[in-house]
Amino acid sequence: MSPLYRAPRGTVDVLPQEQPYWEHVYQTATHLCQLYGYSRIDTPVFEDASLFARGVGQTTDIVQKEMYVFQDRGGEMMALRPEGTANVCRAYIQHGMRNLPQPVRLYYWGPAFRYDRPQAGRQRQFTHFGYEAIGVDDPALDAEVIEFAWRLYQELGLTDLSLQLNSIGDPNCRPSYLTALNAYYEDKLGSVCPDCRARFQKNPLRLLDCKVEGCQPIIDAAPPFIDYLCEACAHHFQELCSYLEALAIPYTLNPRLVRGLDYYTRTVFEIQPPEEGAQNTVGAGGRYDGLIEELGGKPTPAIGLATGVERIIVNLKRAKVPIAALDRPAVFVVYQTAAARPTAAKLASELRRAGIAAVMAVGGRSLKAQMRQADAAGVLYTAILGKEELATDTVNLRRMEDGHQERVASKDVRRLIAKGLRQTR
RNA sequence: GUGGGCGUAGCGUAGCGGUCAACGCGCCAGGUUGUGGCCCUGGAGAUCGAGGGUUCAAAUCCCUCCGUCCACCCCA
Numbered sequence: 001m002s003p004l005y006r007a008p009r010g011t012v013d014v015l016p017q018e019q020p021y022w023e024h025v026y027q028t029a030t031h032l033c034q035l036y037g038y039s040r041i042d043t044p045v046f047e048d049a050s051l052f053a054r055g056v057g058q059t060t061d062i063v064q065k066e067m068y069v070f071q072d073r074g075g076e077m078m079a080l081r082p083e084g085t086a087n088v089c090r091a092y093i094q095h096g097m098r099n100l101p102q103p104v105r106l107y108y109w110g111p112a113f114r115y116d117r118p119q120a121g122r123q124r125q126f127t128h129f130g131y132e133a134i135g136v137d138d139p140a141l142d143a144e145v146i147e148f149a150w151r152l153y154q155e156l157g158l159t160d161l162s163l164q165l166n167s168i169g170d171p172n173c174r175p176s177y178l179t180a181l182n183a184y185y186e187d188k189l190g191s192v193c194p195d196c197r198a199r200f201q202k203n204p205l206r207l208l209d210c211k212v213e214g215c216q217p218i219i220d221a222a223p224p225f226i227d228y229l230c231e232a233c234a235h236h237f238q239e240l241c242s243y244l245e246a247l248a249i250p251y252t253l254n255p256r257l258v259r260g261l262d263y264y265t266r267t268v269f270e271i272q273p274p275e276e277g278a279q280n281t282v283g284a285g286g287r288y289d290g291l292i293e294e295l296g297g298k299p300t301p302a303i304g305l306a307t308g309v310e311r312i313i314v315n316l317k318r319a320k321v322p323i324a325a326l327d328r329p330a331v332f333v334v335y336q337t338a339a340a341r342p343t344a345a346k347l348a349s350e351l352r353r354a355g356i357a358a359v360m361a362v363g364g365r366s367l368k369a370q371m372r373q374a375d376a377a378g379v380l381y382t383a384i385l386g387k388e389e390l391a392t393d394t395v396n397l398r399r400m401e402d403g404h405q406e407r408v409a410s411k412d413v414r415r416l417i418a419k420g421l422r423q424t425r
Numbered sequence: 426g427u428g429g430g431c432g433u434a435g436c437g438u439a440g441c442g443g444u445c446a447a448c449g450c451g452c453c454a455g456g457u458u459g460u461g462g463c464c465c466u467g468g469a470g471a472u473c474g475a476g477g478g479u480u481c482a483a484a485u486c487c488c489u490c491c492g493u494c495c496a497c498c499c500c501a
Contacts, residue, residue: 065499116500118493121500126501128501130501365454366460367459370460372460372461400461405460
């Protein structure tokens with residue numbers, strides 16, 4: 001089948017039958033934001049392209065080959081946001097939020113875009129839920145952000161994830177670590193995969209998360225960043241760990257964990273599903289103490305998390321987490337003859353006005369066909385308006401579950417349905 | 426950007442050289458005169474992803490393109 005148009009490559013339509021999953025994630029996330037004191041912020045889906053080049057990092061794959069960049073009609077270079085943190089930081093600076101009590105806790109929910117080959121759990125337009133706590137470098141805040149993430153997945157029903165944690169230092173100590181890593185790899189380049197040889201040149205930290213089997217022993221023996229942290233970073237990390245222990249968050253120290261975005265400093269973490277797969281991250285975050293200054297603000301520490309809603313949903317399905325169905329209409333109004341249609345419309349309208357979800361049969365079909373529609377709609381009640389009901393100002397109210405029905409006075413319909421609904425719920 | 430699998434009605438599939446195509450689900454209409462879910466009957470719906478080639482003959486073989494899925498890369 002090849003229709004004239006289809007959703008662009010790497011994009012999807014979220015159909016009605018998928019919506020319960022989205023609703024579940026959205027409700028859970030926003031409720032927790034409220035509990036943790038985060039306020040919503042919505043930023044544009046496109047921004048000055050250079051915001052991301054500077055924010056995410058000029059050398060990252062995201063900026064170099066995955067960003068949707070375009071020139072607008074005024075000649076400005078714009079980009080669809082590939083993630084949300086840079087936008088939030090820009091907004092923080094632009095609106096002078098450093099004058100608010102710190103930290104400023106913000107969350108966002110919306111689409112992000114990366115031009116990439118689609119595959120399982122990876123789309124060109126995808127949905128990010130994320131939150132940022134800006135203005136404080138206390139490790140207690142790191143712990144709060146991580147606890148929030150852990151709690152989020154627990155409440156969503158993803159109870160078999162793992163939390164990976166690492167520290168990648170700051171501008172103070174990273175150079176010495178890179179020197180050590182370089183020295184370690186220099187004489188091993190012959191026994192390492194070609195990709196790793198490229199990483200050695202381009203982005204040495206990435207050497208640590210190579211998946212090629214032959215590289216594993218070499219990575220295992222590589223020096224861990226933790227051993228090279230400067231005193232301030234080491235202290236920060238130790239404190240964070242003791243907070244997490246106090247909070248009973250089961251984290252795994254992972255010296256291989258590095259992140260693909262340039263702005264991270266110190267704390268980095270990732271939440272991974274149990275199964276080995278290509279997309280083994282549902283959510284990730286970390287501290288980015290240099291970003292706001294990089295974007296033109298005053299030096300401001302911050303930490304945040306972003307999670308992919310589509311990936312959450314993939315995992316909810318894989319784990320067969322039960323999801324509540326969305327509410328269906330309570331009442332379907334059917335009629336025997338065309339003469340009854342105005343009365344049917346009026347009844348449906350009155351029911352809705354009383355807060356009872358009601359739809360009326362349309363399309364001029366036979367009563368039998370209307371009943372079939374009522375059944376397909378999954379309603380609790382069908383209100384039948386036959387000739388006799390019309391003549392006597394009554395309604396034949398049928399309970400679909402067991403077929404029990406009785407003729408009731410029109411004025412009583414609302415009350416009876418409301419009562420029936422209360423008993424069902 | 427690289428590699429592999431797959432593309433037949435809305436969905437899931439069969440057919441793999443010879444009546445331009447089958448089945449299940451779904452959809453629509455009936456099964457006597459006012460009624461759902463089960464069952465029965467009938468119907469609509471496919472230029473077999475697109476283009477080209479081989480052949481007397483192609484959904485079935487070959488090529489190209491497109492789409493899709495999976496993996497690499499990267500990341501949420």
